[in-house]
Amino acid sequence: MTDPKPWTIADAAPGEQRHAPATERNRDAIVAILREVLPDKGTILEIASGTGEHAVYFGMKFPDLAFQPSDPDPACCQSIVAWTKREAVTNVLPPKQLDAQAAQWEVSKPAAILCINMVHISPWESSIGLFKKAGGLLDQGAPLYLYGPYLRAEVETSPGNLAFERSLKSRDLRWGLRDVADMDELAMRSGFARERLTEMPANNISLVYRKHD
Template identity: 80%
Template sequence: MAVSKHWSTDMATPGEQRHAPATVRNRDAIVQVLRDILPDQGNILEIASGTGEHVVYFGMAFPDLTFQPSDPDPACCQSIAAWTKREAVPNILPPKQLDAQARDWDVAKPAAILCINMVHISPWESSIGLMEMAGKLLDPGAPLYLYGPYLRDDVETAQGNLDFERSLKSRDLRWGLRDVADMDALATRNGFVRESLIEMPANNISLVYRKT
């Protein structure tokens, strides 16, 4: 699964720590949503952790939970480990090199799954893999949390998101903003129901699904 690189190398640790500027802008809003949906204890699996900045911040915000970061890119896994070491967050496990399209995920059973800013910068098959494996791994009532820009039939798409869509397609025709209705249909096929849609900063949304 190829993903775009919306990060830069931290000059203090060249080749290891990466920085995604959007993380600082959206992490508090995401934590506010997660406070309402995450369990009190258990393993939380993050798919496509990218630089690792989100999962490190989540680890600090939820010290009673254990977080399992993952990413298909070895450089991202290296960045995740570097951020974890730098911030000394004890409840974050070593990153797994994991592709959402894989038919088997070598992870402990999760109590929740998080996926932030992956769906639009990966082929549709990655979303299919995410939903299928989440459906197999999560127990009834457990949440699957998605964050990013999406299309909606009843909401006019912001110009910034339209421009972003063109940029994504110019890099890979398999990428692009997905329609919420398509995500809902995929979720339903894999035993989920959408619990909520939450407006987020910068024309993004949170989608919260629950395993039935």
């Protein structure tokens, strides 16, 4: 079996699994947080699953949970299917073609929602949609987990993240690193409160929000 190619949406062939190299570098650190955050049972909805590597890895690490991956791009959904078959995981459901900004999410009620590396590679409206829909889907106390690079007023931004920010803006002016304070404000308006912030590898952050009354 040939190794999957580095992932770019533009050259993804039908049915081909794609590879995002950062996944292998961050997945175990993310799993360590999820072990403390995820419920013992239920379906975990992942928004913007990309290649599907995280969803499949999480499925292997949490066999008592079901994982519902999703992505707006058909090539990503095909990659998710291919990775699921490659690793023969049985608790990763077929992907949903879903956009965070969509008026409706055609998904079953989740026990938690994950969103990894979407917020900075999408318009702000996608984050608004994420929190709004999560607020309508999750029960009180259920977690919404975010991972990625973020800005903080009290913390100097690393040179690598500043360069990444410039790269994002050169691709789409609507993209860019978001401030944690703005995420907290959006969360509050959507019925969530931040439970924890954890420093992660390569100047990334884990943010855990909980639904409240």
